[in-house]
Amino acid sequence: MLKRGGMTAEVPGIMPKYKIAWLPGDGIGVEVLKAARIVLDRIELDAEYIAGDIGWEFWRREGDAFPPRTIELLKNVDAALFGAITSKPAKRAAEELAPELRSKGVAYRSPIVRMRQLFDLYICLRPCKAYPGNPLNYKEGIDLVVFRENTEDLYAGVEFSPVPQELAEMLGKLSKPFAPFAKLAPEQYAISCKINTRGGSERIVRAAFDFARKQKRRKVTVVHKANVVRATDGLFLETAQAVAKEFPEIQMDDANIDAMTMWLLKNPFNYDVLVAPNLYGDIISDLCTQMVGGLGFGSSGNLGAKLGVFEPTHGSAPKYAGQYKVNPIATILASKMMLEWLGETKKAAALETAVAQVIKEGRTRTYDLGGTSTTLQMAQAIADKL
Ligand code: IPM
Ligand code: MG
Secondary structure, eight states: OOOOSSOOOOOTTTSOSEEEEEEEESTTHHHHHHHHHHHHHHTTOOEEEEEOOOSHHHHHHHSOSSOHHHHHHHHTOSEEEEEEOOOOOHHHHHHHSOGGGTTTTOOOOOHHHHHHHHTTOOEEEEEEEOOTTOTTBSSTTOEEEEEEEOSSBTTSOOEESSOOHHHHHHHHHHOGGGHHHHTSOGGGOOEEOOBOOHHHHHHHHHHHHHHHHHTTOOEEEEEEOTTTSHHHHHHHHHHHHHHHTTOTTSEEEEEEHHHHHHHHHHOGGGOOEEEEOHHHHHHHHHHHHHHBTGGGGOEEEEEOSSOEEEEESSOOOGGGTTSOOSOOHHHHHHHHHHHHHHTOHHHHHHHHHHHHHHHHHOOSOOGGGTOOOOHHHHHHHHHHTO
């Protein structure tokens, strides 16, 4: 699907070929990563898996859910497999912090969002394929691929609450539509900046078109809201139109995010590759995932020039934690994307075939598929096909 640049130095017989950071996180993240390991071991990937600390536990104990030692680890690996992390609203997060940390002024920020920005993992790749015979398919034959911009937009993290006086004064000077807000007291409103760059828009759109060209896909649809959010989405759309000219054999169209959600449901077969700024990509990829079986089937690759971090799209589902009942296929498909990224295309294809067979046969079914198989039984069934 998408391959990284550069190659790993290979010392036969001494060192494993790949270093992979192993980041279970918390909640069901731990269980689904155990499941992934069953298939990766069966497929005999020549890798060293290095466990990294990340998640709620480290927020509570250290005031940092993504500690510096884990950042260091990620600088020295070929790829990472990531489970899931519990996030709670600011107030709850502060309450759960170890007492000695409460006065230190630490603030919770989503580790995955930080990771995407720190390592410039600018592509969020989310393939959404309806595997034949999956009883949860919205329609058979759906095969969509979402390219979500992964570092900027409303995720830039530039936010103000309360709004500083200086900022309000400046906005009052520079923007007419700001007038009704200018009268408000600082704590009566909040500002989150949507920041989109030409460079950031161009590289995600280019990644989508490059992919379409290599995979012989017919069309790329640009998702936006440029009719209202004129500055940032206007820039995204304009940049996309320029990039599209370099790919004359691939059809390009565009749609507003709201209309897109309706059209996608009405006729998913009109679409192929979708590309979107960060927040719309977040939303549209959940919709696409639901059309191919929901959270048990959504996998995601966060890709940069050097590092790829692979994860299931689902969260940590605290209510299921420790029960070993969730469907690990999302994480197993994320492992398959990781194999592709590493250049292990044969192993990736074999793994996908095994997943497809187990789904088609329908003998091993986790609760979402109407069965009683456990997380690890599902992984074992897939491994047994390899
Ligand atoms: C996703 C998730 C994350 C996001 C959350 C957990 C921060 O929804 O990967 O789609 O918003 O990007
Ligand atoms: Mg999401």
